Amino acid sequence: xxxxxxxxxxxGPDETGKMERHDARDVSRDMSFLEMLDxxxxxxxxxxxxxxxxxxxxxxxxCGMCSLVVNGVPHGRKEKTTVCQLHMRHxxxxxxxxxxxxxxxxxxxxxxLIVDRSAMERxxxxxxxxxxxxxxxxxxxxxxxxxxxxxxxxxxAECIGCGACIAACPNGSAMLFTxxxxxxxxxxxxxxxxxxxxxxxxxxxxxxxxxxxCSNHYECEAVCPKxxxxxxxxxxxxxxxxxxFIKWKRExxx
Numbered sequence: 001x002x003x004x005x006x007x008x009x010x011x012g013p014d015e016t017g018k019m020e021r022h023d024a025r026d027v028s029r030d031m032s033f034l035e036m037l038d039x040x041x042x043x044x045x046x047x048x049x050x051x052x053x054x055x056x057x058x059x060x061x062x063c064g065m066c067s068l069v070v071n072g073v074p075h076g077r078k079e080k081t082t083v084c085q086l087h088m089r090h091x092x093x094x095x096x097x098x099x100x101x102x103x104x105x106x107x108x109x110x111x112x113l114i115v116d117r118s119a120m121e122r123x124x125x126x127x128x129x130x131x132x133x134x135x136x137x138x139x140x141x142x143x144x145x146x147x148x149x150x151x152x153x154x155x156x157a158e159c160i161g162c163g164a165c166i167a168a169c170p171n172g173s174a175m176l177f178t179x180x181x182x183x184x185x186x187x188x189x190x191x192x193x194x195x196x197x198x199x200x201x202x203x204x205x206x207x208x209x210x211x212x213x214c215s216n217h218y219e220c221e222a223v224c225p226k227x228x229x230x231x232x233x234x235x236x237x238x239x240x241x242x243x244x245f246i247k248w249k250r251e252x253x254x
Contacts, residue, residue: 001027001093005040007052008100013108013116019098022052029089033076034059034066036088037099053112061085061225064162068113069100074164074223082162082225102167106174106210117163119209120177124161126205127198128181130191149187156184158226165220165228171212176220178206179236180228186239196243203240 003024010017024040031039034056041051057065066083070076076086091097099113107115145153159180166174182199185191191198214233221230 001029001088001091003027003036003091003094004096006096006098007113009052009112010101010109012111017109027088029087031088032059032084033068033070033086033088034084053110053114055114056084059084062160064160064164064225067102067115067117067162067164067167069098069102069167071098074102074167075162075225079222080225080227082160102163104163104166104169104172105212106166106172107163115163117161119211120161120163120166120174122209123174123178123202123205124181127194127201128185130185131194132190143189145188153184153187156180156187156228156232159184159224159228160226162225164223164225166211168219168223169212169214170217170219171215172210173214173220174206174209174211175214175233175236176224176228176230178202179232182239183232183235186235195239196246199236199239199243200247203236 005022005024006019007022008017009020022040022044024036027036027039034054037052037054044051055065055067057063059066061082061084064082066075068075068083070083070086075081075083076090078086078090101107101109101113102115102117104115106119107117109115157180159177161177163177165176166172169175182202185198186195216230218230221228
């Protein structure tokens, strides 16, 4: 099938970008979206033109690097699917497809469709881990965890940190991402020890990176390729309130 692509082109973060038209000819319905872009880039290179820069890595829906807005929706309109797992059979011959980078204040464009998502990494650096001594770590089976808690933690841990939730949010909020990381550890006994410190540090880092506030649009849940539920945002808020109460009680006793 033949498609008309409108792709965002931008040479650098300080340059002015624009939509550029490209024709994709003889596209196989069995191709993935990124394979289709590979073919377009091969044509550009053959014609002596600059190929379109875009992020990718595993191409198996695991890493979250394939951060593209397709026809106005992060990762495209197919639910719970990353762009690398979006196949061309979901489009029709003659379709016009608009391809853009993530749109958020905290995600400056590096080049074309690639954005700098290091703001999310800085949230993780602030507290998205547990502190343990290396070497004599106890066996995981030594700590009993209920099936409900284990499943809840695994649901939160499914977050691949792609940033689609942020790109879809009208406020550019990182609440779903941060909530998933906080909830994953706060649900497990290994993470409860540092829970209060963690939630305060990660929410503070989130606010400091230029992300907006959550106003319950639910767009984050709708575009998440792993189906992370907004219930984790409620858990994040509970964890934060608990941490604030612990701090108030400690200060009062002092």
